[in-house]
Amino acid sequence: MSQEFTLTDLKRILLEGAGADEGVDLDGDILDTEFENLGYESLALLETGSRIEREYGISLDDDIFADNLTPRSLLVAVNRLLPQSLPA
Amino acid sequence: MSIHPRSTVITGIGIATPSGFGVEDYWSATRIGKNAIGPVSRFDATGYDAKLAGEIADFSAPDHLPGRLIKQTDRMTQLALVATDAAFEDAGVKPGDVDEFDMGVVTASSAGGFEFGQNELKRLWSQGSQYVSAYQSFAWFYAVNSGQISIRNGIRGHSGVVVSDQAGGLDAIAQARRQIRKGSKLICSGGFDASICPWGWVAQQTNGHMSTSDDPDRAYLPFDSAARGYVAGEGGALLILEDAEAARARGARNVYGEIAGYGSTFDPKPGSGRESGLRRAIELALADAGLGPGDIDVVFADAVGVPELDRDEAAAISAVFGPYAVPVTAPKTMTGRLHAGASSVDVVAAVLSMREGLIPPTTNVTLAPEYDIDLVVGYPRTASVRAALVLARGIGGFNSALVVRGTP
Numbered sequence: 001m002s003q004e005f006t007l008t009d010l011k012r013i014l015l016e017g018a019g020a021d022e023g024v025d026l027d028g029d030i031l032d033t034e035f036e037n038l039g040y041e042s043l044a045l046l047e048t049g050s051r052i053e054r055e056y057g058i059s060l061d062d063d064i065f066a067d068n069l070t071p072r073s074l075l076v077a078v079n080r081l082l083p084q085s086l087p088a
Numbered sequence: 089m090s091i092h093p094r095s096t097v098i099t100g101i102g103i104a105t106p107s108g109f110g111v112e113d114y115w116s117a118t119r120i121g122k123n124a125i126g127p128v129s130r131f132d133a134t135g136y137d138a139k140l141a142g143e144i145a146d147f148s149a150p151d152h153l154p155g156r157l158i159k160q161t162d163r164m165t166q167l168a169l170v171a172t173d174a175a176f177e178d179a180g181v182k183p184g185d186v187d188e189f190d191m192g193v194v195t196a197s198s199a200g201g202f203e204f205g206q207n208e209l210k211r212l213w214s215q216g217s218q219y220v221s222a223y224q225s226f227a228w229f230y231a232v233n234s235g236q237i238s239i240r241n242g243i244r245g246h247s248g249v250v251v252s253d254q255a256g257g258l259d260a261i262a263q264a265r266r267q268i269r270k271g272s273k274l275i276c277s278g279g280f281d282a283s284i285c286p287w288g289w290v291a292q293q294t295n296g297h298m299s300t301s302d303d304p305d306r307a308y309l310p311f312d313s314a315a316r317g318y319v320a321g322e323g324g325a326l327l328i329l330e331d332a333e334a335a336r337a338r339g340a341r342n343v344y345g346e347i348a349g350y351g352s353t354f355d356p357k358p359g360s361g362r363e364s365g366l367r368r369a370i371e372l373a374l375a376d377a378g379l380g381p382g383d384i385d386v387v388f389a390d391a392v393g394v395p396e397l398d399r400d401e402a403a404a405i406s407a408v409f410g411p412y413a414v415p416v417t418a419p420k421t422m423t424g425r426l427h428a429g430a431s432s433v434d435v436v437a438a439v440l441s442m443r444e445g446l447i448p449p450t451t452n453v454t455l456a457p458e459y460d461i462d463l464v465v466g467y468p469r470t471a472s473v474r475a476a477l478v479l480a481r482g483i484g485g486f487n488s489a490l491v492v493r494g495t496p
Contacts (some may be wrong), residue, residue, distance in 0.1 A: 017221070019155030039156055047222035054218045 005056065005078045007031065010071055013051045018044035031072040035065065052078060090204060096265040097495060098344040099181025099335050100328030102171030105438055106142035106321050106423045107182075110174060114433075115440050116418050120450040120470055125304040125319050125424055136335045138298040140307050141284050142321025142424030160223040161236060162201025163322070164282040168233040169240060171326040173278055176241065179328040180341050181274065183242045190273040192245040194264045195233040195280065195326075196256025196428040197336075198482070201284035202291075204250025210247050226407075237276055237326075245272050255352065257324065257431030258490045262350040264329045273334040279323035279428030292320060295483055297394050300409035305452050308425075310391035310418055311398050311463055313456040314473065318393040323434045324429025332495070344439040348475065348491045349377025355485035366479070366487045367404035373477065373489035374408070381409045384471040384491070386447050388434040391483040392425070401479065402459040411460035419448040431480035432456070435492060438476035442494050447471050 011026045020026055021039035030038060035045060045065040053060055058081045061067075068074040101111050106124035108114035117124065127133070128141045147167040149158050157169070176182065212221040222308035226232050231249040238247055246267045250259045264277035283291075292298055299317035301307035308319040335343060347476030351372025353365030374381065387409075390401055405416060419437050420430050441447050447469045455463045475493035482488075 015155075017159065019157070019159040021156045022154045043222050043225070044156070044161075050218055050222065 003056070003082050005052070007071060007075060007081060010075065014040065014048055015057070017047040017051045020057055032070050033068045036069070056082060058082065092267050096268045096329050096347045097332045097335055098327050098347070098439060099330050099340045099342055100175040100181065101325065101436055102173065102175030102178065102346065103325040103433060104144060104147070104167045104171045104438055105323040105433055106144055109144065109147065111178070111436070111440070114436070118422060118437060119444070121422065121447055121451045121468065123304060123451055124378050125307060125422070127302070128284060131286050132339060133289065136289050137293050137300045138289065138320070139302050140299070140304055140319050142319060142426070143284060144323055145377050150465045157236070158342065159292060160227055162204035162227050162232070162282070164197065164201055164280050165227070165232050165236050167323060168195065168280040168326060169284055171278070171324070172237050172241065174330045175276065175326045178342060183326065186274050186339070187243050188244040190245055191243045192247045192264070192265065192272050193234050193237045193243050193274070193276040194248045194250070194260045195237065195278060196250045196260040197230050197253065197279065197281055197283050197455060198251065198253040198256060198427040199283040199288060200230045201228040201232055202288045203285040204288035205448040206285050214274045215418050233280055241276070243276065246270070252486040252488070253484060254425065254427055254430050255480045255482035255486035255488040256428035257433070257435070258350070258353060258478060258480050258488040261327065261329065261347060261432065261435065261490060262352070262488070264427035265347050265350065268329060268331045271359070273331055275329045276326060277329055278324055278326040278432035279430070281427035281429050282322035282345055284320065284322050297392065308393050309453050310393040310421065310450070311402060311455055311459050311461070312387070312453045315398060316395045319424035321424030321426045322428050322429070323423070325432040327432065327435065327464050343495050344480045345442055345455040346495050348493045349375070349379065350488070350490050351374040351376060352486070352488040355428055355487065364400045364404065364487065365485070366481065367400060369487040370408045370477065370479070375492050377475070377491040377493070379475060381414070384409070384414055384475050384477045385471060386438070386441060386476045387414055387416045388417045388438055388476060388478040389416050390479045391420060391450070392481065397481070398459070400462050401481070403483065406460050412462045414462060415447055415464050415471060416461045417447050418450040421451045421453060430476060431488070434480070435490065438478055438492050441476060442473045445472055447473065
C-alpha cells in the first residue's frame, strides 16, 4: 500500500501539535506561504517535525525546516522519504 | 534631585480565583463571605487523602486566547495571561503606550505548569520520548508566566521570577517595586498557581498539611480549635504597578493604592527552638513603610490552618500589635490556598477593603481561645482602612509581609 503525506495531513498535524493563530486560514491557499508567515516559529516546527516522524515512522534531518520553508517544499521532501508503493 | 525613593502604585488589577473572575465578581463574593470550596472535579480524587479544592469554574481558555498559545501553555499560564489582559485594560494601558524597555514583568509560581508536565510525563512513560511535546521545554517551568506575559504584551524591560511558595506573590511585587525604583515605568507583577491534578495532589500531600475533611464548610479552619490543615485552590492576581509620577503623567484612571513597605525573613532551622521569622518580617515591612503598628487598620493573615503555624502567626501579630489590637482576616478561607497566587489576591483584597471601607470575613471559623487576635469572623466589618498589612508564609521557611496604603 502506498502512503502519501498530503497537505491535509500537514494541516492536521500543525493544528494538533501547535494550533493555529487567529487570522491565519490554513484552509486557504497556503502551499507557498512560508511557515513563519503562517505563525509557526522554530519550536512549533520542531513539534510538527517530531509528529511527522512518529506518525510516518521516518527520521527527518535537523535542518528539514531550514531547507523547506513552505508547505509545498516540505510535502515533497517528506514524500521522498516515505516507502515507495510497490506495483500491484 | 529628590532623595525620596520613587513611589510604586497599583493602577490595574486582573484576578482569577475560585470566588470569581475579575475584580467585580471576586469582590462581590468575597465581601459577603461566599464559600467557593467544593469537591475536586478536575480529576477523580476519591483515592487521595484530600478531596476538596477551590476550583475556578467556567474558565475556557479558547474563549480568551489564540489557538497557538493554548497548545503551548498550562492552565496556570492561561489564567495568568487572561488576568494580565484584564489588568492592562483596567489600567487603561495598551502595549505600545509605554516604551517596551520601560516595562517589565515579575511573577511568582510555586509549582509551575504542573498539569502540563504531568501530561507530558505520562506520554514519556507510556509512549516514549518522541511523544513528548516540544513545548514541555518551557511550559512546566516556574518562569513560564513571566516569559509568556512578556511575549504577548511586547515587554522587554527588567523582568524576573521568584519561587517561594505562598510568599512568592508578595516577593514578586516587592521585586517589581525595586525595578520601578531603579527606573522602570511599569511592571506587571503577581503570583499564579493551578495544579489541581493528580501529580500536583500527590506532591502536595507529602507536606502533611492538606485537610482531609470532605465537608466544604469544615475543611479549612485557620485559628480554630478544629483546624486540620488547608484546602488547596487555583488562581492568582496580576497587578499593573507603576511609578507614581509616571502614572500621574499619563493620567492613570485607577490608583488603587501604594506599595508602601515590605519585609522578608527566613525561619530558623526546625527544632532549633528559636522564634519564627514572621514577627521580624512584619517589623521590617512597617519600618520600610515608615509606619507604626497603630497605623495599620487590618492584617490579612497567611492563615495556613495548621495549629502550630497558626500559633506562630497569631503570636507574631500579637507581639507587634498587642493583643486584640488590630482586625485580622483571612478571606482565603473561601477559596482555599492558591499558593503563590494567594498573597497577590490578598493584596487585591486589601486595596478593595480600602476602597470600600469594609473588611471581608474569615469564614466558618470560631476563634480558638488560645489566640489573642481580633479575627473578623462570620460577617464583614465596616472600617476605615487607610493601610493594610498582608502576610504570607511559604513552605520551607519563607516569611513575607507587605504594607499597602491609600494614596493621598
